Amino acid sequence: MERAPLGDAADSILAARAADGDLRAFEVLVRRHGPLMRAYATRILGSNSDSDDVVQETFITAWERLPELQDPAATKAWLMRITSRKAIDRIRARKQDQPLGEWDAPAPESESPHQRAEAASQRERLTRALGTLSEAQRQCWTLREIGGHSYAEIAEELDLPPSTVRGLLARARQKLMQEMEEWR
Amino acid sequence: MTVTANFECELATELESVVRGVPGVNTLYPTAPLVARIVGAIVSGFTQREAASDLVTITMGEAGLNVFAAVRVVGSEPATEVCRLVFDSIATVLAAHSPVPIDTIKVTVASIG
Amino acid sequence: MAMTSRHDDDADNDLLEQLSEIMDRGESPTDAFLNRAPENRIAFDALTRFRAMAKNILDDDVASEPERDDSWVTGILSNIHREARAGRSIPVSHPSPKADLSLTEGAVRGLIRSAGDAVAGTFIGHCRLEGDVATPGSPVTVNVEASMFWGERMPQTAQQLREAITTSLLHHTELNIVAVNVTITDVHLRRNPKDEDRSAPNG
Numbered sequence: 001m002e003r004a005p006l007g008d009a010a011d012s013i014l015a016a017r018a019a020d021g022d023l024r025a026f027e028v029l030v031r032r033h034g035p036l037m038r039a040y041a042t043r044i045l046g047s048n049s050d051s052d053d054v055v056q057e058t059f060i061t062a063w064e065r066l067p068e069l070q071d072p073a074a075t076k077a078w079l080m081r082i083t084s085r086k087a088i089d090r091i092r093a094r095k096q097d098q099p100l101g102e103w104d105a106p107a108p109e110s111e112s113p114h115q116r117a118e119a120a121s122q123r124e125r126l127t128r129a130l131g132t133l134s135e136a137q138r139q140c141w142t143l144r145e146i147g148g149h150s151y152a153e154i155a156e157e158l159d160l161p162p163s164t165v166r167g168l169l170a171r172a173r174q175k176l177m178q179e180m181e182e183w184r
Numbered sequence: 185m186t187v188t189a190n191f192e193c194e195l196a197t198e199l200e201s202v203v204r205g206v207p208g209v210n211t212l213y214p215t216a217p218l219v220a221r222i223v224g225a226i227v228s229g230f231t232q233r234e235a236a237s238d239l240v241t242i243t244m245g246e247a248g249l250n251v252f253a254a255v256r257v258v259g260s261e262p263a264t265e266v267c268r269l270v271f272d273s274i275a276t277v278l279a280a281h282s283p284v285p286i287d288t289i290k291v292t293v294a295s296i297g
Numbered sequence: 298m299a300m301t302s303r304h305d306d307d308a309d310n311d312l313l314e315q316l317s318e319i320m321d322r323g324e325s326p327t328d329a330f331l332n333r334a335p336e337n338r339i340a341f342d343a344l345t346r347f348r349a350m351a352k353n354i355l356d357d358d359v360a361s362e363p364e365r366d367d368s369w370v371t372g373i374l375s376n377i378h379r380e381a382r383a384g385r386s387i388p389v390s391h392p393s394p395k396a397d398l399s400l401t402e403g404a405v406r407g408l409i410r411s412a413g414d415a416v417a418g419t420f421i422g423h424c425r426l427e428g429d430v431a432t433p434g435s436p437v438t439v440n441v442e443a444s445m446f447w448g449e450r451m452p453q454t455a456q457q458l459r460e461a462i463t464t465s466l467l468h469h470t471e472l473n474i475v476a477v478n479v480t481i482t483d484v485h486l487r488r489n490p491k492d493e494d495r496s497a498p499n500g
Binding site: 006008009010012013016017019020021022023026027030031034035036038039040042043052055056059060063064072121122123126127145146150166169170171173174176177180181 | 309310313314317321340343344347348350351352353354355356357358359361362369370372373374376377378379381382383384403406407410414420421422423424442444482483485486487
Binding site: 262263264267268271275286287288289290291292293294295296297 | 380383386389390391393395396397398399400401403404405407408411468469470471
């Protein structure tokens with residue numbers, strides 16, 4: 001048997017090597033998880049305009065903090081967590097001049113039912129349904145359902161009272177169900 | 185002062201090509217950031233200006249010239265042997281060209297293979 | 298559907314929240330609960346579909362992304378501070394008092410990884426040099442973690458790794474290595490079957 005390509009190695013091995021300074025191992029992690037992190041950042045941000053920057057910041061932070069990573073097998077979840085934090089930092093910076101009230105404002109009604117009916121895939125339908133949520137609702141929902149954060153974690157990340165998070169999530173879920181169920 | 189700066193600059197460029205020519209040396213790493221940290225320890229009065237090449241760093245201290253190079257070593261020759269060869273090559277050039285005494289020549293192997 | 302009329306909003310929210318919390322705990326609602334009212338089951342089914350969709354949405358997003366050039370990877374790698382992992386300075390001897398020669402600990406760890414990876418079917422993970430590496434001659438123990446290819450025999454692989462690492466360290470460094478300890482922490486499979494596997498003779 002010949003020397004195996006590093007791409008065959010598990011995250012735990014790659015993360016341990018990168019923590020020891022192996023840039024090649026880190027590159028494999030970047031290629032393996034970068035696209036997913038970009039998709040996650042795009043979902044949290046609501047557009048992909050800043051998602052490349054978020055991914056870059058995430059990996060730079062990850063490289064610096066890798067030696068502190070306790071469980072290298074949980075590398076992906078750890079990277080996703082840094083991604084959401086960086087994305088939220090962006091949103092916070094963006095929102096600095098706006099009152100919080102606006103943040104939960106309903107999204108503009110931009111699409112007619114006819115346009116919506118043309119959406120074929122489940123993914124497109126869900127994306128459109130998410131588009132009808134307020135930004136705050138969408139962020140809470142994304143962190144909860146895609147990121148797997150607890151209510152308490154979301155409250156901490158978004159700097160909101162847990163009761164507000166609970167309310168935003170409940171409204172998000174109900175709205176999504178209404179939007180999606182119309183397709184059945 | 186200007187004369188010294190020019191001299192360092194030319195010397196750094198020459199040393200860079202000499203180090204690159206040592207068998208087993210694959211890459212020269214920039215050393216400037218590390219040097220910036222030890223600059224404080226160098227007594228002022230001489231120029232502390234970094235040479236134009238940031239790959240081989242030359243600074244003037246109280247006891248003479250300080251040279252620093254960081255390299256990547258590849259091949260079957262022992263990394264320690266290549267490291268000593270880099271030192272010897274730098275020392276030979278300095279002995280031939282430098283009007284000032286040599287304090288230290290620091291060679292770091294920052295990567296092997 | 299049954300849950301969309303306005304006056305029911307609060308009740309719907311309560312139901313969704315209740316169900317979500319049960320599902321967040323990784324549990325399923327009881328049959329008794331689901332059979333209590335038709336909207337209970339409708340809501341549960343919808344939430345279940347939703348969760349499955351949400352779980353897959355990032356993968357679907359990735360799959361629908363157009364192929365990108367490599368600049369995002371190089372952009373990240375060029376912003377990484379490699380020197381941060383140099384570690385300790387391991388002296389290299391020289392008769393001249395002017396010489397200040399060393400290998401970085403990071404370089405030696407790289408050497409160990411490369412020696413270990415050259416043993417068929419293994420990857421080195423974490424690697425530690427225990428001992429006073431800065432003092433010439435002082436005893437140093439190497440502890441490495443490794444992943445081996447599925448199906449290889451563990452004691453033999455560990456022995457091969459020890460030998461490869463020891464040989465390489467003796468060749469390239471002046472460290473006084475007293476032991477190389479190998480711990481197999483992972484087993485891996487080949488992720489991408491090679492082309493030659495498909496075009497093998499007699500295949």
